[in-house]
Every structure is written in C-alpha cells, then in structure tokens.
Amino acid sequence: MMSNNIEAVGGAEAVAGCTGNHPVLEILDDLVRINSVNPYYEEGAPGESDVACYVEERMRRAGIPVRRQQVFAGRWNVVAELSVGKPERALLFESHMDTVPAGSMENAFEPQIRDGRLYGRGACDTKATLAGMIWAIEYWAARRDSLPRDLVLCAAVDEEAAFRGVLRFLEEDREHRLAGAVVGEPTELRVVSATKGCARFAVETRGKAAHSSMPEEGDNAIYRMLAVLSYIRDREAPRLEGLSHPLCGRASISVGTIESGGQINIVPERCEIQVDRRILPGEQPDVVREQFKQALGAELPSDTVFEVRELLSDWALDTDPQAAIVREALQVAGKLGLATEAVGVPYGTDASKLQQLGGIPSIVFGPGSIAQAHSKHEWVDLEEVIQAATFYATLAGVQSAE
Template identity: 35%
Template sequence: MRLTEAERRLLDGIEGERLTDLLKRLVQANSENPTGTERAVAEIVAAELEAAGLRVERQPVERDRFNVIAGLEGSRPERLLFNGHMDTVPAGDLGLWTDDPWAAAVRDGKLFGLGSADMKAGVAAMIEAIRALSLSGASFERGLLFTAVVDEEVGFKGTKALLAEGKLANCEMACVSEPTGLRIGNRLKGALEFSARTSGRSAHTGIAFAGDNAIYKMGRYLEELRRYNDALKERADDADLRYPTVNVGKVSGGVGVTLVPDRCELEFDRQVLPGETMEAAEREIRELTEAFSRREGVDVELILRQKFDNWSVADSEAVVRGLAGALRDLHGAEPEYAGFNGYAEVELLAAAGIPSVLYGPGTLDTAHAPNEFVPLDEALAAAKAYALWAYRFMTAAV
C-alpha cells in the first residue's frame, strides 16, 4: 500500500526541530524513580497535548504523581492506545557521566541524558505524532488514546491505575514506546523475584563453635542456584532473549567480624522465556529449594516477592500487521522484529485483553547507564511511524 496524498501531508506536519526541543525539555525535567517524582515531566506532557487542541485528564495515582491521559475521538468507540512512561531510573554516580544527566546535550546527531532512550524519546515521538494527527483536519472513524504513566521503573503503578479505573475501555490494540531500535518488539521475558533466608545461632567469634553460621548455610544454597543457572543455558537460544537465567542480585547478613551471623538473606530472580510457563518456572525453584533443604539439612525460607508475566504476540495479529504495514510503506523494506530484554507494561495490557507491541527509538544497550543517548533520526522516524499507523487505524484503512 503506497502513501496517499493525505498521508504525505500528515507526515510533512511532523517536525524534527520541534520534536528535539520537546525531548530536551523532557530530559531536563528530572523524574528519577524511586527517589523523585514525574510531576515536572507530566506538566510538560499535559501542556504539549493541550496546545495541540486535546482535552487532557490528570489521573491521580499517589501523592504528587499523576498519569496524563488525552485522546482523539472517532465516530466509533474503538481506540488505538499509545502508552509511554515518564519516570527514569536514578542517575547513579554522576562522576561517570560526561555531561550532566539532565543537560540534554546534543552531539553527532544524538541527544544525551538520563531517560533519553528509556523512554522520553518515545514519549516525545508519540506526542509529535498526535499533534500532527490533531492538526491534520481529518475525520476519524476510530479513536486514539495516549497515556503517559508514572512508576514503570518500579511497580507499574501508573498502568495498573489505568486498568483499575477502566481508562482503557474500547482499546483494541496498543503500542508501548520502549526503546527497540525501531524494530517491532514481539516477545518479552517474564520474571519471578524471590527472597530467601537462612537462620542460625549467634555467638562470639571467640567461641564460634557455639554458634551456627547462617551465611555458611546460604553459601551452599547459592551454589545450588548457580548450578541451576548453568543448566538453564541448555534450555533455549533465542537470538535476542538467549536463554532463561537465575541472577542473585543481593546478599546480606551478619553484623560484624566478631559475631557469628544468625541470619542471611538474598534476593534473586528467574527470567522466564516465552514458551515456558510462569507456573512451571516457579515450581522448579520451589522443588529445587525443597530438595536442597532435605539433602543438606538446611531450612531455607523462600518467598515469591513479585512476578511479571512473559509475553509474545503473533505476526498475524492486527496490531503487528498494522505497524508492520506502516513501516513497510515508510521505508520500502520489511520491518525487523526483536525480543525485548527488559520489563515492560505490555504484559499488563496483554493480560487485560489488549493485543500490543513494543516499538520505539533508542536501545536498551545505552539505557540505565551513564551517557545514555538516543539518535535523533530514530526519534523522528518513530514519530512518523506512529502517525502513519494511527492515521490508518483511525480512518479505518487497516
């Protein structure tokens, strides 16, 4: 399907300079999570949407934090959902950054700054696309809903609030603007996050034989998890997601060298690939732990803290076909597909019955790290893809 004259005019309305200016302002507004708030970013997003002629709703999520919701109405109730998050991870050691993390420096066609790739560039590109659609003068049969949400980096509170309050009613399909390098993200790992505890008996180190060292016990359990992790490497070899893993992220115990520790705790996760089930992966961890305890005589208190479902979407789904068709006509080539090696709210949307994809500028390779950046040409390309796909959905051309 070639571009129509109306579609060409729509795409001509997307401006790279304005997009870059918006992205700069979003990056300059600190929205670290959990140490800060998204409020400054949310106010910029709301003002941009209002200036484009949209009615904006500020949905309270918790104190000083709110989602931004806006849309373009069609004559029918069906809607396409564009979703992006406004928070970032903490900047970490500022000494590792070449520029201030909030300077939004531009060099060599790239914009540097905390959250530039994950995912303020995607949010800015969606807003620029919506602006072009709003000012196009077109009549729409179906609608578009845009949600900029809080707390994606920690607990998904923003998108959970959208679902709990019925804000996503009539959304037939969705796109989350995660940094996929302009590939269509069609699969995602799940995760099971556990804590484990061993207990012992405290004693002075001078009479350590009178104590029971909880850290030694945990060390044996750690070795069990390491062997399990090695075995998981044989399970699969997805080109992007590779294989399931167990990662021990934190170990704590004891109070000092002069005391035998009576407690040791660790936190670990089990990454679950599409094709595995969350239930089977959890059962493996529990059975491994029970078998270890029986064999070694070590009680391990195991708690599942939280879980994120794995996810995939078939190429035959309308949401994939719609985005793929827009990309094909924009670039004259078949789109690329990718597994996404991070958490994303797409699995919440899918669980709510909304078929979804991931698509956005930038990559995870630079996100969550010093000197994060996004290529500005990718942000512009994403804005055009969002606009064309949405236009075709809204005019019922797809």
C-alpha cells in the same frame, strides 16, 4: 489483507538524510530539560509531575481531553483521549515519564546536540518515544476528521521501579477494550512482539545464633546458604541455558545481593540473597518461583530451614504475530524502510502488563538503543526520533482491513 495504501504522514519522505526542524525534536528537547527522576532511586528526586504538567498543557492546547490518574502522592499518569467515535480499533500509545537518576552523567538535564544525536538523561529511555507519541496525537488532533480510530495516550509514572503507573491505568481503563497498544521504549526502530519477564525473589536461610567462641553451639546461616548458592550456580543456571525462546533468547538466573551477619563475634542466624530470574514467554513468574523452591528443597540437606519470598514479578510479552497491531506495525515499518520482522528483547516493559492484565495486544517500538539507556552517555539519534514519530502517526492512520 490489510490495506496496501498506507501513507506515511508528516513528511516522512523528507526524513531520510535530513533531520531538519521537525517539531518532535523541540518536544524532546523540552522533555529532557525537565528532571523526572524516579524518587525510588534517589531520595528527594522530583518524580514525573513536571513532565505530566507539560504533557497535559500540550494536550489541552491541542484540544484533546486529558485527565489524571493519581498513583502516588504528587505523581500521576496523564491520560489523553482523542475520540472520533471509532472505539472498536482504539489504539493506545503508552510511554513512561520517569527516568533513572543522572548518576555520573554531566549536564543530564541540559540536552546537547552533537553529530545528529541528542544527549541527556532520558533521551532514549524514554523521552524520545514520549515526544514522538505526543507529536503523533497532536498531528491527528489537527486532522481528526480523517482519523480512522480513537487514540489514547497514557504517559505513565514509575516504569523504572515497579510499573505502578501502568497497573493503575489498567485498574481504571479496562472498559476501554483497546484494540492494540504501542509501548514506547528504545527498540532501535524494530517492532518488538516478545520480551522476557522476571521472577525476582529472596531466599533466606535460618540457623541459630551463638557466640563465635563456641560456634558448635550455633548453626551458621551463611554456611547454610552455601548449598543454596551451589545449587543456583551449578544446577539451575546450566539448566536454564538450555531453555530458550526463538525471539527472546535464553532464560537466566543471577544472584545479585547477599546479606547476613551483624557482628563478627556472633554466628549469624539468618542469611538472605536476592535472585533475578529472567523468564521466557510461556513461563509464569509465580510458577517459576514455586518450582525453584520445590527443586531447591529437594536438593538441600533435609534439616535446612529456608524461605523463598517474592520481590517482583513480571510476565513475559508474547503477542500473537498474527494480531492486527503486529501486522499493521510491520506494514508501516516497511513503508518507512525499517525492518519488517518482529523481534524479541531481553528486557521487560509495560507492554507485558497491558497484554496480561488488560488483554490488549501490544508491541514495543521506539528510537534509540537499550545499550544507551541508563548510561553515562545516554543519547538518541535525531533522525530515528523523527522516524519513530512518523511511525506512530502513520500507524494511527492505518485504515481497517475490512
């Protein structure tokens, strides 16, 4: 049995009903003021470097060794390690530093506080979790003699685009053999142990170009695509509705883009769609894509020329409910008066990579809701931010069951 004497740290008792002046709120305010829009979405966007410098500076001031992992030119992960000679239960806090663009959000980088909420781009996705993790590691840096395990903070780049940051972390840090990881994303303070993954791919049909005055001379790739679309809508989508996971819900497929033709008077020789297939724990993206291709090939007229090309693959997360990280997290949640059942979410996070490539049992936990993430009115509840910070610090301080 895990220790029953979990003590909430950082004055969690004072949290209920009182947002006060917890230091995590200042960190959050600082972070939202720093524009870290991922340049993948907006040419000329600054990326994560200013947030990275901010995290580095705080870690240095707290006396925590910190290093950079270059991922792209001018974009690097920040890895801080609070080592107290107890690596066997080393715990990783991972949070991404990038955000999606401001879009139509007003004052996106000037945080506004109204009704106990902080508004701004990245407020809930995921600067609130990053702030909480920074606060938790600083809290323990000041009390390192009583810290029962090593702590690692990875503030990663590029989660919003192609997860390059966490992949880079795993390339370099596999020797850590981290005992568990908490990935920060808005989960409404629920312990998430399962998430969907995705298999995104393009399907291209090929025909033969001809002048549109003699279409019979050509082979219209758009018409060829009709059979593909019908197959997805009428066969594959209904089939997937029958495929579900107890924590994550249903698998799904969606056609997001279609592109073809250059000119009205030419029969198009190629047509391409982009498909987003959300996969469940137990499914593998490569296998799913290959099976789709086989099944599609069997449905299409035999003279159809088509190709299926991988765009982005991500595993589902399916952490063993009996893993120490899950049990400890649920105990801490109980101590703080939060939900004590692990849940699943339909979106992907860096956690699946930590589990799949690093073999690190991982959960996702953070304040705020995915419903507000990326939105015009992104906000996070300040009380939840304090609770999350308390959760991270308390989890770090959980003593071993042995």
